[in-house]
Amino acid sequence: MRIDLHTHSTASDGTDSPAELVHGAAAAGLDVVALTDHDTTRGHAEAAAALPEGLTLVTGAELSCRLDGVGLHMLAYLFDPEEPELLRERELVRDDRVPRARAMVGKLQELGVPVEWTQVARIAGDGSVGRPHIAEALVELGVVDCVSDAFTPAWLADGGRAYVEKHELDPFTAVRLVKAAGGVTVFAHPLAVKRGRTVPESVIAELAVHGLDGIEVDHMDHDEAARARLRGLAGELGLLTTGSSDYHGSRKTCRLGEYTTDPEIYGEITRRATGAFPVPGTGGTRP
Numbered sequence: 001m002r003i004d005l006h007t008h009s010t011a012s013d014g015t016d017s018p019a020e021l022v023h024g025a026a027a028a029g030l031d032v033v034a035l036t037d038h039d040t041t042r043g044h045a046e047a048a049a050a051l052p053e054g055l056t057l058v059t060g061a062e063l064s065c066r067l068d069g070v071g072l073h074m075l076a077y078l079f080d081p082e083e084p085e086l087l088r089e090r091e092l093v094r095d096d097r098v099p100r101a102r103a104m105v106g107k108l109q110e111l112g113v114p115v116e117w118t119q120v121a122r123i124a125g126d127g128s129v130g131r132p133h134i135a136e137a138l139v140e141l142g143v144v145d146c147v148s149d150a151f152t153p154a155w156l157a158d159g160g161r162a163y164v165e166k167h168e169l170d171p172f173t174a175v176r177l178v179k180a181a182g183g184v185t186v187f188a189h190p191l192a193v194k195r196g197r198t199v200p201e202s203v204i205a206e207l208a209v210h211g212l213d214g215i216e217v218d219h220m221d222h223d224e225a226a227r228a229r230l231r232g233l234a235g236e237l238g239l240l241t242t243g244s245s246d247y248h249g250s251r252k253t254c255r256l257g258e259y260t261t262d263p264e265i266y267g268e269i270t271r272r273a274t275g276a277f278p279v280p281g282t283g284g285t286r287p
Contacts, residue, residue: 001031001032001263001266002029002030002031002032002257002260003030003031003032003033003260003261003262003263003266004025004030004032004033004034004244004245004247004256004257004258004259004260004261005032005033005034005036005058005060005075005077005186005216005242005243005244005261005266005269006034006036006062006075006188006216006219006242006244006245006246006247007021007025007033007034007035007036007244007245007246007247007248007256008035008036008037008038008062008246008247008248008249009021009035009037009043009047009127009249010043010125010126010127011035011037011040011042011043011126011127011128012037012038012039012040012043012062012127012128012130013037013038013124013127013128013130013132013133013248013251014037014127014247014248014249014251015248015249015250015251016249017043017046017287018035018043018044018046018047018050019046019047019049019050019284019285019286019287020287021033021035021043021047021247021249021256022035022047022050022051022052022055022057022281022284023050023052023286023287024256025055025256025257026052026054026055026281028255028256028257029257030055030256030257031054031055031056032055032056032057032058032266032278033055033056033057033058033256034057034058034059034060034075034077034244035047035057035058035059035060036060036061036062036075036076036077037061037062037127037128038061038062038064038128038130039061039062039063039064039090039093039094039097039128040061040090040094040128041059041061041081041090042128044057044059044081048279048284049284049285050284050285050286050287051279051280051281051282051284052281052283052284053281053282053283054281055281056278056279056280056281057278057279057281058077058078058269058270058278058279059077059078059081059276059278059279060075060076060077060078060079060183061075061076061079061090062074062075062076062188063075063076063090063093063169063174063178064093064166064168064169065168065169065170065171065174066165066168066169066170066171067170067171067199067203068199069158069159069197070158070196070197070198070199071158071168071196072171072187072188072190072198072199073187073188073189074169074171074174074175074178074185074186074187074188075185075186075187075188075216075242076174076178076183076184076185077183077184077185077186077269077273078182078183078184078269078270078273078275078276078277078278079178079181079182079183079184079273079275079276080181080182080183080275080276081276083177083180083181083182083275085177085180085181086177086178086180086181089169089173089174089177092167093166093167093168093169094128095167096166096167097128097129097130097166098129100164100165100166101117101120101124101129101130101131101133101134102117103164104131104134104156104162104163104164105117105120105134107161107162107163107164108134108138108155108162111161111162113138113141113143114141115134115137115138115141119137119140120133120134120137123136123137123140131150131151131156132147132248132251134150134156134162135147135148135150135151135155135156136251138150138155143155147251147252148194148252151195151196157195157196158195158196158197159196171187171203171207172206172207172210175207175210175211175212176210176211179211181275182273182274182275182276183273183275183276184213184214184269184272184273185211185212185213185214186212186213186214186215186216186240186242186269187204187207187212187214187215187216188216188219188246189216189219189221189222189246190204190215190216190230191221191222191226191229191230192219192221192222193226194221195221201233204233204237204239205233205237208237208238208239212239213239213240213269213272214234214239214240214241214242214265214269215230215233215234215239215240215241215242216241216242216243216244217230217231217234217241217242217243218241218242218243218244218259218260218261219243219244219246219259220245220246220252220253220254220258220259221246240265240268240269241262241265242261242265243259243260243261243262244259244260244261245257245258245259
C-alpha cells in the first residue's frame with residue numbers, strides 16, 4: 001500500500017480542486033490519501049464524491065497552532081467535523097485569515113511592493129487565504145523567484161517584515177480538542193528549520209504526555225539527520241511516525257506520494273480514530 005497523509009487542495013492553499021487532487025492521487029499510484037487543508041474541512045465532500053475506485057480518502061485538517069511565539073502545525077485525522085468546540089476554534093482561525101492577509105498586504109505596500117488585495121484574492125479564489133497566496137503574488141510581481149523564497153525574514157516568515165499574527169490554537173488545546181472529537185493528532189514537520197523557529201524536543205515530549213499520537217518524519221523539509229533524530233525521539237516517546245508529501249499542487253515542488261506512511265502505522269491511526277472513518281472509493285465523478 002502507498003499512503004500519503006498530508007495534502008492540500010483549493011479549499012485552502014493548494015492549486016488542485018479536491019476532485020482533481022483525488023484523481024491525481026490515484027494516477028500517482030496511491031492507495032490512501034488524506035486531505036488536510038488548513039483549518040477547514042470544506043473540501044471533504046467534493047473529494048469523497050469524486051473518489052476513484054481503489055483509492056481511500058482519510059478526512060483531516062492541518063490546524064494552525066502557536067506556542068511561545070513559535071508557529072507549528074498539527075495534523076488532525078478522522079475527527080468528527082461537527083464537534084462544537086473544535087468547529088468553533090477552526091472557524092475563529094479561518095475568520096481571522098482575511099483581516100490578517102489584508103494587513104500583510106498593507107505592510108508589503110509600506111515596504112514598496114506594488115501588491116494589491118485584488119491580486120491576492122484572485123490567487124486565493126475560494127480557498128482559505130493565507131501566506132502562500134501572498135507569496136505567489138510576490139512571485140507574479142518578480143519580487144521573489146519562487147514561493148519558498150517569500151518565507152524569509154525579509155518578507156513573510158514568522159517575525160518577518162511583512163508578517164502579521166493571526167488567531168492560532170495552543171497545541172495542547174488542539175490535541176485535547178481533536179481527541180475529544182474522536183480524532184488522531186500528528187505533529188507536522190516538527191524540525192522544518194528552513195521555515196523558521198521550531199519548538200524544542202521537550203515540547204514534543206510534553207505533547208506526547210498530553211495525548212499526541214505521532215510526528216511527521218519523512219517530509220521534504222527534513223534532511224536525513226532530522227529524520228533520524230525524529231525516529232529516535234518517536235521511539236523514546238512511543239509516538240507513531242508518518243511520511244507524506246505535503247502536496248500543494250503547482251505551488252510547491254513536491255509530488256503526490258513523494259513520501260509515504262507505513263501501512264501498519266496507518267492501520268494504527270484508523271484503529272485509534274472514533275470520530276470518522278476512511279472513505280473507500282467507488283468510482284466517483286471525474287473533475
